[in-house]
Amino acid sequence: EDQVTQSPEALRLQEGESSSLNCSYTVSGLRGLFWYRQDPGKGPEFLFTLYSAGEEKEKERLKATLTKKESFLHITAPKPEDSATYLCAVGGGADGLTFGKGTHLIIQP
Amino acid sequence: ETGVTQSPTHLIKTRGQQVTLRCSSQSGHNTVSWYQQALGQGPQFIFQYYREEENGRGNFPPRFSGLQFPNYSSELNVNALELDDSALYLCASSSTGPAYEQYFGPGTRLTVT
Numbered sequence: 001e002d003q004v005t006q007s008p009e010a011l012r013l014q015e016g017e018s019s020s021l022n023c024s025y026t027v028s029g030l031r032g033l034f035w036y037r038q039d040p041g042k043g044p045e046f047l048f049t050l051y052s053a054g055e056e057k058e059k060e061r062l063k064a065t066l067t068k069k070e071s072f073l074h075i076t077a078p079k080p081e082d083s084a085t086y087l088c089a090v091g092g093g094a095d096g097l098t099f100g101k102g103t104h105l106i107i108q109p
Numbered sequence: 110e111t112g113v114t115q116s117p118t119h120l121i122k123t124r125g126q127q128v129t130l131r132c133s134s135q136s137g138h139n140t141v142s143w144y145q146q147a148l149g150q151g152p153q154f155i156f157q158y159y160r161e162e163e164n165g166r167g168n169f170p171p172r173f174s175g176l177q178f179p180n181y182s183s184e185l186n187v188n189a190l191e192l193d194d195s196a197l198y199l200c201a202s203s204s205t206g207p208a209y210e211q212y213f214g215p216g217t218r219l220t221v222t
Contacts, residue, residue, distance in 0.1 A: 004151075032209050043113075043199050043213035044152070087151055092209025094165030096142050099151030 002027045002090050006100035013078055013107050021073040021103045023088030031092040033071050035064050038085045038102065047073075047086075078107045111136050113202050113214035121220045122190050130185045130217045132200030141183040142211060143175060144199040152199055158183055159205070187219075195221045 003026040013019055025033065032051055036044035048057045050066040057064050061082065063074040073086055085104050089097040114133045122128050134141050140159045144152035154167035158177035172188040181202070187194060197218050201211035 034210065036213075041197075041216075041218070043115075043215045046210055046212055049210050089151070091154075092211075094157055094159070096144070096154030096157055096165055096167060097152070097211060098154070101149070101151050 002095075002098040004088055004090055004098055004100035006086075006088050006103050008103060009101065010104040011106070013075075013105070015079060015107055015109050016077050018074070018076045018078070020075070021086055021088075021105070023071040023073070023100060024069060025071070025088075025090050027090050030090065032090070033066055034089045034092075034097060035062075035071070035073055036087040036089065038087055040085075044087055075105070078105075080107045080109050083107045113200055113212055115198075115200050115214040115217050117217060118215070119218045119220075121222065124190055124192060124221055126190050127186065127188045128190060128219060130187075130198050130200075130219070132183045132185070132202075132214060134181045134183070134200075134202035135212050138202035138204050138212070139181050140203045140205060141177055141181065142201045142203070143183070143185045144201065144213075145169075145194075146197040146199055146216070148196075155185070190221045192221050195219060 005024045035047040038044045048064040053068045085102040087102045089099040091097045142157040143155040146152040157165040161177045176184045197216045199216045200214045203211045
């Protein structure tokens, strides 16, 4: 059974203060690792897919990296509009996605 | 390109009743998955439909059932509603192939009283 653990549960940063969110996973075979952003009361918004250890992807102030046991979402010089819950998931195909509980990120001006 | 849409936005039902939620998939996508998200939790996989058949299911009882139509839209039906069924129900669409990326709709907020 796939398992995903995200840390920290919540993170408060000052605007411009870079940091990283962690996603540890246990799978029998990695089909994909996914990062989503979710705003309150809305559906998750797709950010990145990573398929193999060593892979990295970037989008604006976000960069996702992957090792054999964990993934990191690095946030560089964040702005208040980056405040959201960031969800990590593994899986894909007919078995669906297994999500972590998310990291609630607050960026203060 | 049209994204995933869901209806209704909000719904209030009484314990024991039945409910139907609807989802239209993103243009070009032929697979639909449904998820349940309780407050403060990540989404949990309910089931997936491909070519109008259920081809994968999570740990949910049979009173959760679904349909997929020829235009790839989908329904989620829940019978004998329980208080714990109160949650945000999310629909996600994807296309077949090596990229398993799923794109989510805005969700339906179900409250069971």
